[in-house]
Amino acid sequence: MQLAIIITIFSFFLESIVSNFVSINSQLFLPLFSIVALVIIYPYLKKERSSYFKIAAVLGFFYDVVYTDTLIVNLILFVFTAYFIEKINYALSNNYFNVAIITGLAITFYRVITFLVLVIIGYLPFSWYALFLGITSSLLLNMIYAIILYTITDFLSQKYHITKID
Numbered sequence: 001m002q003l004a005i006i007i008t009i010f011s012f013f014l015e016s017i018v019s020n021f022v023s024i025n026s027q028l029f030l031p032l033f034s035i036v037a038l039v040i041i042y043p044y045l046k047k048e049r050s051s052y053f054k055i056a057a058v059l060g061f062f063y064d065v066v067y068t069d070t071l072i073v074n075l076i077l078f079v080f081t082a083y084f085i086e087k088i089n090y091a092l093s094n095n096y097f098n099v100a101i102i103t104g105l106a107i108t109f110y111r112v113i114t115f116l117v118l119v120i121i122g123y124l125p126f127s128w129y130a131l132f133l134g135i136t137s138s139l140l141l142n143m144i145y146a147i148i149l150y151t152i153t154d155f156l157s158q159k160y161h162i163t164k165i166d
Contacts, residue, residue, distance in 0.1 A: 004041035011037035029141040043164035056082035103146040111135045
């Protein structure tokens with residue numbers, strides 16, 4: 001549980017730091033490290049399902065307050081994304097390749113539902129190109145971050161005998 005909280009806090013603040021250096025108009029490197037953190041911490045909290053969803057909700061709440069100036073929107077979206085990550089983990093084992101796949105699917109899921117919410121409330125017009133651009137601009141950097149973070153957490157969990165699912 002402690003490792004999961006550390007990963008979540010680290011990813012949240014790293015996202016803020018990286019977003020200061022990457023242009024919002026970047027076509028390749030938009031960070032969503034908070035979503036990656038949800039992917040990485042799931043194996044550590046599988047037996048503590050309610051804790052996992054509480055962390056997702058709190059992370060979504062802080063994401064709303066710090067990054068988007070909305071209230072409750074990302075809280076709900078992060079919980080839905082955490083549920084999606086949970087369901088994907090039933091089908092895929094926990095290794096480097098699958099972490100990259102799960103990260104890509106989770107980011108795609110988050111971007112699609114966020115886009116749909118923004119279209120429904122009238123903030124954005126519907127455009128397949130805008131949706132595709134939103135997804136692809138987030139994949140590369142976040143998948144690299146997921147693999148690096150997985151490598152570090154896998155090493156730490158083996159060294160300190162921290163239980164996780166495989």
